Amino acid sequence: MGVQRFLGMGVIVGAAVGAMLAMQPAQAQARAATPIPAGSKYVALGSSFAAGPGIPPSEPGGPAACGRSSRNYANLVAGHLGLALTDATCSGATTANVLTTSQAGQPPQIQAVTADTRLVTMTIGGNDVDYLGSLDSYSCQDSGHTSCGTVDQAAITAGLKTVGSRIAAVIDAVRARAPQARVVVVDYQTILPVTGPLCTGVPMSDAHLAFERNLRVQLDAATRSAAADRHATLVDVATASVSHNACSTTPWIEKYVVPTGIASYHPKPAGMAAIATMVEGRLS
Template sequence: MLKRTLAAVTLALLIAPPAQAADTVRYVAMGSSFAAGPGIPPQQPGTPAACGRSTKNYASLVAARRGLALTDVTCSGATTANILTAGQAGQPPQIEAVTPDTRIVTITIGGNDVGYVGSLFTYGCQNTGGANCGQVDQGAVRTALTTVHEKIGAVIAAVHRRAPRARVLVVDYLTIVPRTRPACDGVPLTPAQLDFEREVADKLAAATRRAARTERATLIPAAAASAAHDGCAAVPWMERYSAAPGRVPYHPNEAGMAAVADLVTARLR
């Protein structure tokens, strides 16, 4: 009798489907280049080159560590409009990737809405003898910063509507310019420009924090965590303005993406 019982149990175990198979957690990553990872090899195959999605961006690292089913729609140059209403690089708005069965969403957005990295590129060009550098309209940047929290908040609200059971994590921007030290060759800014860019970084982080709090999302404070790893630091998490061929200036490197993945993974636990 005992032998027959053991045999039945063994057979049941053999034919039973794995418990995990039907329970894979669906994860959608949205955002701009600081989420996509342009210039970090290797890039994801089969995705638009203009988006610059890396297989080592923070979403890919988190998904691999946690066994999540990742849909990565991040794209370089994205604004909040590219998430909500406007297609980009031949793709639909990023929000369309979020469905009712989505359980985790990460978002890094808002920098392009206020011209953050664009202003840094312009100053770098001007200060290193570049041509056709353009100008930075500081007034326009400051004006955009007054409403960007509403735009980020609208993205979070849209996710909640489409996936009411999803956990939403909003990742702010890794630190680019030194917080307390002078600028350096890797971040070629005048003292006045450095003060302005610190102001932009601080207000963008505050706007992200405000949007996360208002719209019931989890803030991942990458800006604070990377404060000692700016583009002038001994161990930067950021490419410098004079980046190596194939790399994208003023964007996260592998160490930066891994650090953000650590922050996100810790919160998911």
Template sequence: MRRNPCFSLCTTLSALALVLLPTNTASAVGAGELTYVAIGSSFAAGPGIPSGQPSSPGGCARSTNNYPSVLARELGAGLVDASCSGATTANVLTTSQAGQPPQADLVTATTKLVTVTIGGNDVNYLGSLGAYSCQDNGSSGCGTVDTAAIDRAFGELPGRLRAVVERIRERAPQATVLLVSYFTILPDSAVCTGVPLTSAHLAYERGIATRLAAATSDAATATGARLVDLASASHGHDACAADPWVEKYAVAAGKSSYHPNANGMAAAAHLVERKLDELAITATGPVRSAFPGKCLAAPAAVEGTPIELTDCAGSANQQWTRMIAAPEGTLRALGGCLDVQSSGTANRTAVHWWSCNGTGAQRWVPDARGGLVNPQSGRCLDLPGGASANGTRLQIYDCNSTAAQQWTTAG
């Protein structure tokens, strides 16, 4: 549990509007959701990880379990997944790919969070790794590696990565931008069955990985974006590890060689969540009911005090701070949290004020229907019988999209 809900890095988010996007590039984004755009190459898209996104353009190979999708589910965010396998920084900035516009074009003024995993294809990381693995495996038709071209590309990569962040900032000045480095693919020394590399080729490819991670880190420092150091976090989870987050060169049908697996994507999502938690991204304001002029109130800072519906007055007991980042997702007022009584999960369990404790009883996630869902119970914050009178006490109930469960939060 956070000891202080708002540090110097705290970002105050304005209310979000409905965003209309091309159906082949985004999931639906509802009013009141945190709008999140994922930019990147295959290490964000997740080729070979079940199941594929139905709306993914051909060739992009986006998975419903890539780290952007896992993260969006955890945050209750409206995801615009622009990632595409094979993408370079040019495909983010200027060049269309797979029938979609440059990825940065999908960032709008209402976007509040952007993750970026890009640059590997600029320096032919996977291409060279695949070529060397093919050669060292004794296969034919493997292609060659132009090390001079890779060196030239590395010379240009820092400027390209800075340009990506600058373009995002132009389009969404208030967005939190996270640069997520690439997974560590290779072990430190000896390789294993399924990773056929000579010691010289292993050393060269590890050098590319190190340079790519450094370029990503430097771009974050130069632009003020935040670094999610996945390269370091995935060290020890390489393709030869006991708990790998990436596939080997030799993979089963349908898998993608040297790419993240489902466990890796889940770990990456959790790493991003922790970064957001560190940044203490919050939004503060009233929680408004669909019934006009009615707001959620904590009558007193006393444990067990029922949460009530009252006339909106802008008072302190109606100012709720929403912790955007998982793992909490809390709603706080008067120094305490919106809590399901006794961590109950049954219909009609009361909701009251309680000291914040980080349990599932205090987690609330906005959904596309305008409700506030308690993931532990799977039920929504509800006005019993659709009552709207002052003093009506709140409960949880099966989500049903009625006015009794419609809430507008800050951020």
């Protein structure tokens, strides 16, 4: 009898846990289907592809080192939808800078997320695998310059194995602090042409190009997987921007060779505007 009662209780507890886990996707879907009222708190998290360095004007009062633009996609979305934006993005941010580590005199970005937050967007993970740093270093090297950064391919390869779980941890942290928030993962723009040759202003050897193309594919896959596993909304900028790469006739992204004050291999104003439209489309 005692054993039977114990087994019965185990079945009941197991069923309850299973039911709770099964509810999580449904709850995420319910949040996804609920319009976000004007005036709601919106928090933007992420690295430079969310911050918008080099796109004037700079966000008033923001830390200069973070390079936040008043025309980054978060500001555009907030303006169009009438949301109350807290922009915590910062150029160079890693997932650690979102979760645990201060940057540019700012606390970890996650601290901006509070229980009353109703929308969180994030573009994060690229700096965990030196995506932009490696692109810049290789283009510097392949331009014949001498004062260039180095690229640790082994460290990047190792980082790609864990970056998906790091992005998932950011989603988890957001949900823990703001259970009612809609969580939107905005992946990175496609920078280089996915096939064929490069163009003037984008110097890179064939070997370095092959490495960077593979890095992009793996980072995109990790981001997609993290969003899917955590039932977050994915804004697939990577695919949408393939035909708007740095060598295209309608680029959303800057080349390596740019005028002073412009950030190499970073979003143009047209790119930020396009991303904002995509985010708004996923929220409607």
